Amino acid sequence: MESKGEIDLQKHAKDIVNNLAVIFRSAQIHDAANVAVVSSINKFTPMVNRLIKAEGAISIELVGEYFFVNGSRVKFPSEYIVSFEFLANEFTNRGLGSITFSDSIDVNDMQTLVKTFITSISAPEPLEALMEGMQNSERITLGKIRIQKDDEDVEVDARMAVKKTYFNAVSFTKGVMKKMSSGEKVNVKRAKRVVQSMVDQLLGEHELLLGMTAIKDYDDYTYHHSVNVSILSIALGQKLGFPRKMLLDLGLAALFHDIGKLDIPPEVLNKPAELSEEEWGTIKRHPFWGVKAILDIRGIDRSSITAAIVAFEHHIHHDNTGYPKRQTAAERDLFSKIVSIVDQYDGMTSARVYSRTPLTPDRALKLMLSRAGSQLDPILMKFYINLIGVYPTGSLVMLNTKELGLVYGSTDMPNRPKVLVIMDSNGQKVDGYLVDLSRKTKDGRYPRAILRTMDPNKYRINLAEYML
């Protein structure tokens, strides 16, 4: 029965808007008590009341140039165009954004509305006059026109800011490493500012910046990797309840964890084939070189000195395996434990020059979970899984509707994230539309669910293209 109400709403929304326009229009020519007005009111009220029964309330809202009835946009046939435009104008001229009918209405309610609506236009403040005229009505409420940006604009702005922060951090890291390898001194102040903007964005728009870490650049691997590790470490620190100052230090240490790689000859670092034992030996020295490079940074202070410790310890495992080899199994710094988890994750999920195919996020997590207690700190690993979720951002998923999409953000339900659909059920590429899998339809069903995760490499899908 309820689903019938929903179909009714879709079908009748255009008639409701059209009828309301007709009522106001004839009331402009005649007056509210005129036969023509009353007869159109008599057509309107039963229609609205029937839908209120099914929907609880009916709200007619003008957003931009479109009408929405209970949140869904009203599509109307061309013969209604004149009356829709008329009504939109009348709303706009009064600053009126919405009319909501929250209980069954009768002819009197409507006549009050019509009278107030018509007379309000000659008042100095039409909306105020309208609201005042309707304040005794319990069944009809009016809303102001929304002049602020709609959700889409706000979303676009937030994404732009996040994109800027992310790429700013990447180009900064690139710049620092290039400068240092040519012997130039760099200052920690700028690095701190870069980390600061990441911390602040994570404290605000959590999801968006985390989502950016799904971007793994093949050519600029080290720079993207440094930024990704920094973002994910800060997010993990946030999960652990670190105060802001501590997040800044953690983010800085994470950003510089691989800075020692600038001393690895590029032909070894970017070798497209299996490394020789000697070449591995060189790679394994980057923790030492990292310490050296960090201590060389101008303005480094007591708090940011942890960066040197992290650079040194990030390949030492929980069970003291890994490298560099140490005489005694001294406990690693908490920041090192965090960075080593995030470092493994980002490494595993990235395509590298030596062309090992990257793991899908869920497979990487599975493998890492099997290392919890040996290579990785088991407790932090639990927090990390919790952070990344069952379906990490950037996972390619097949839905039960046969649509293919990318996990775009989390919801309150770990197995029902937000998904950006990139291929429709016919296998056709689409522009990308966002669906929230945690959202039910009015009849309490979930219209979509994740069937399984897919390997993006098989589909030659460029994540970056969609995340940006």
Ligand SMILES: [Fe+2]
């Ligand atoms: Fe490293």
Ligand SMILES: [Fe+2]
């Ligand atoms: Fe690393």
